[in-house]
Amino acid sequence: MHAINTLLSRPRRFASRRLVYLIFGLGLFAFAFFVLSPQEPVIAPADSPTGATPPKHESKHIVGEISDTLSKSILNPFREPAHAPSRQKQDTYKGTSWWADWKWLSVPFSSSVTFDEERALLPPLRERTPIYCYYDSTIKKPREEKDAESDLLRTWRRAWWAHGFRPVILSASEAISNPKYNELHRMDVDPDLKIDLMKWFAWESMGAGLLANYALVPMAPSDDPLLTFLRKGEYPSLTRWKGLDSGLLAGQDVEVNKVLRALLDSSSLTTAKSVIEIVGKEAFDIDKTPTSLAFYTPEAIKKGYSEVAGIFASSRAKGLSSLNKLINAHLHMVWQGRFPDGIEVLQPLPDHTTFMVEPALKLANSLGYCPENPIPYSCPPNVYRCKHCTAGSTSMKISTPSEYRNTSRVFSLGTVPHPWTVASLDNLEENIDVSWIVRKSSRDPWLEALTQKLLGSHVSGNLRVMRFKQAVADDHASTNALWVTAEREISMDLDWHFGFAIPHPEPKKTGEDAKEEKSKEKAIKDDSSRNAKREALAVKEASKPDLVPEEYVELVEEPVALTPEETKAKERSLLDEAKRIVNIPKLTRETKVRASLEAWNLADTEAWKFTRAYMARRLMERVEWEKEEAKYVGGAGSDKGRSAWSRWRDQKEQAS
Structure with missing residues (x-):
């Protein structure tokens, strides 16, 4: 029988109300700690050599201390509000942020100065x-x-x-x-x-x-x-x-x-x-x-460029247009002459990154292409002898080495991938999780392969990052190299980076295209015959008597060899998926794994973030300046051309 409260004549409670509140509070704490608290990413030892494999006891997921988790949790009632890190003017562009400081080469990793994992440490922007x-x-x-x-x-x-x-x-x-x-x-x-x-x-x-x-x-x-x-x-x-x-x-x-x-x-x-x-x-x-x-004075045009002078005599507008093409062609030719060994499109991990460096290779072909020139065999007024370039041909050697050379004889085009892009493409891996990262992936493979010839193999990732940053942003570094990220389209304002209008030749169909089509057809036929042989062999094996009981046979799943066409299709699919995951701004399961992969590849991640921020700041500087200068002189000399108001005024002048 239940105990009866003699005072109120009703059954006594099973437990006091305080005990219920205590149990509820403990349950809420457990839920917040095990479910809401973000998982700590896998952290690589700071002093471990690049590419070193951790011992087995470190392969388990590392969980932060309880006190640290509670102090950072939003459910901590004793946590005081903290000010956000200080900001600089114009330090963000299209989701990319940075901090400009002269300490950019004093530390390998930006977060040690910015205290923000998403903010890269860049050199101060030089005043123009x-x-x-x-x-x-x-x-x-x-x-x-x-x-x-x-x-x-x-x-x-x-x-x-x-x-x-x-x-x-x-x-x-x-x-x-x-x-x-x-x-x-x-x-x-x-x-x-x-x-x-x-x-x-x-x-x-x-x-x-x-x-x-x-x-x-x-x-x-x-x-x-x-x-x-x-x-x-x-x-x-x-x-x-x-x-x-x-x-x-x-x-x-x-x-x-x-x-x-x-x-x-x-x-x-x-x-x-x-x-x-x-x-x-x-x-x-x-x-x-x-x-x-x-x-290009009128006297110099009459003396050295008679064809352009003749066009001026018939029409000043056409003469100015011809002079503009001549100056642009000379600017391009002088740039090409600075690099006698041509252009190197860097491809440190060449097995499955063809599609990744394809935009850079296309840009290299455009830079090596001879532009339209009203006088093909002419030289600039300040140059007596120059290398001539016939429009429609290619005047520069283009190669795809796997290692970076610090030399002024070549112009280097580098495509910097995110660690997720590297892991998925280099291993042709679709399913990346923390277990795969720790057990099968190497650390900082891209940066190590890029600087192997320059720095050797017995160098820490810290030094590799420092040398890479110098190659990207040091004084006059941009004149000998251009670095872009793999997950975003190459900026369309590169004409302003190089100083001339880059030609965009249309790809011509040649005999190579026909050979490629024939090779594709042959590959399809080979695939069909190979599949037929596999089916016949499977039928033959099935007809054989079992020598070992089926329950004792261990099934080993062997990787299926892909054909060249299947490999290319998978590479393109993995690259598209990597671009999607890298550009996800919200917190999801994929971004948590991405954070673990970034922590596992600290040097590669720092190189990627530095390049991304450097590109964004360069583009923002020119876009803001272009927007401001377009307000003056009726928009003359701007990318968009003269303003609508100027053109309307022209019509009024012609009408009058």
Whole structure:
């Protein structure tokens, strides 16, 4: 019988209410600890050599301590809110984040400085020295002529941007904002001198610096002494260069102000046609003729490029378009001539990564392709002898080595894969889990294979990461190599990285295609005959008497050999699946395994994250600058071309 409470005349409870609450609390704690707490990924020992296999007692999944799990859990009632790590301006682009610091080469792994596994540690972004050119978009001209000038301005901007400068197009708006413009407006001067003065006024309004003609482009390596000097942005005196006239000027605003003040007070202002003619040579330091700059003056075009000069005589718009193609072809040819040993598309694990490096190989073919050139056997004005390149042919050797060479004789194209991509492709593995990672996968195989020749085999992953970062982001490293990630499309703004418009030739069908088709048909026939033989052999084996009882036979599942076509299809499928998993932003079962794989391949992961962040920052820098500069000069010289407002104004001018 149940005990009866004499006071209330009702059955006594089986357990007190406090005990029920205690049991409920313990159950909730157990649920939070074993279910909600994130699993600790498999961590590789920091001092273990690259590729070393851990002992068997470390193959079990490592679980964090209870105190650490409780302190980080959202169910911990005693946990105080923590501030997020400090951020920098413009440190994120399309889901990729970074932290810029001079310590980028002092530590191998970014998280030791950023305290964030997803934030890469990059070198500080170098400030680009501005270089100005003047273009008056208010002058009435035919629409075709303005469009051709806009294309030529884009070529000028692209060439200087690739060499580390920030090209800026000035217009009459900057000149009018100069207080000296009011004095000029009241004077009667020659039209040519007025145009030249407007250019100087606009230049002074920007604080001086570098002023160039938009027909002047750099055609030399980025480490050229003159280009290095110009990038510093320190010009102690007003300087111009022999043979360039006013094609390139350098100076400070104080000196420019003195020149303009003396010019406006000069008595020869009404008769001269240029600023240099009035102030004379005494106002400038004249340096020797530069060999790293190409200046396409009207005189140089008539003397060395008669075909283009003839087109100018018939139509200025067509002449500008032809000149633009000529300059772009010369920029491309000079770049090709810098690498006598050709282009190397790096493929450290060559067995099953053909599709992975296919975009880089396509880019290499485009870079080695000879561009369209109105005068195929011509050289730039600053180069007397050059390697000629016939349009439609390939002038560079393209190879796919497995190891990186630190040499300036080749241009290297590297495709950096995520550890998941490496594991799935190199092993043709579809099912990756923690057990497979620990038992069958090697550590940092991609980076070790890439630097094997450069560093040898007895080197830690830390040193390999440091050398890799230097190859990606060191001074002038981008001039000899380009690194991209395997899981994202190659950026379409590479024209600005190289400084010229990259041609995109259409693949031509040749006899090789026919041979490939025949080989495919032969492979299909071989597969069918092979399958028939397998079936006949299976029937023959089934008819034999069993020598051993079936219950004692151990079934061993052997891997099925894939045909070349089946292997290619599987490689492509695995690559697509790897791209999907690597780009998953949310926490899922796959991302937990991905985190374990990243922890198992710390060096490969750091190389991938560093490359991804470096690419994203480079693209963000140019996109933001392009967006800002497109607001001026009616969009002339921008990627999108002249703005709709400028074109509407052209129509109004033609109608009037």
